[in-house]
Amino acid sequence: MNAPLPDLFDHDKQFAPAAQAMRSRKREVFCQEVSGECWGNNTEAYCRAFGATDRDAASASAARLMRDPAVRARIQCLREEAIQALGVDRRYLLEKRKHIAEHARNAADRLHALDSMEKSLGLDTPLKIEIEQNSNVNVSGVLGVVKIENPVEFARMMAAVRTERERVAASVVDAEPVAVVAP
Secondary structure, rough: OOOOOOOOOHHHHHHHHHHHOOHHHHHHHHHHHHHHHOOOOOOHHHHHHHHHOOOHHHHHHHHHHOHHHHHOOOOHHHHHHHHHHHOOHHHHHHHHHHHHHHOOHHHHHHHHHHHHHHHHHHHHHOOOOOOOOOOOOOEEEEEEEEEEEHHHHHOOOHHHHHHHHHHHHHHHEEEEEEEEOOO
16 A cells, blocks of 8 residues: 655645745745845845854855755745746846837946846857868857958868869759659
């Protein structure tokens, strides 16, 4: 009679361990501070939760707490609850930034909105092009700009590529279908 127990976490998130308050009251306050007012400032959250005055020790202790998977899961759960309560998602924020970029009177506000949109969409990382070659032509490219360091050698290579394509195209003969007669 060892029937498998149903996994309640798949069906109802409120039963997940991260949805429950931490056993330590101070750790729970730390998680709430990190996911709330001190978003991203773990040292300040630790000082508020534990009443620490030495910021160096608080920084080390906050880093130790952030390595705990249960604490990280609780913070993630609290952040998701806050996002759901506000009714804000990535699309909403992008639409607001787009509106600011299109309609702001100040050019600095427009640029800031475009910059934050670019970062949130992951478009701020440069594109890298890697080209493998067997000659002494150095080709490098970043973000759609290709720089050719030896144009004469590159032109010679391109002429060789063109003549090879023409040779291959000329060797292809359109064959007419042959009728097969059954005996």
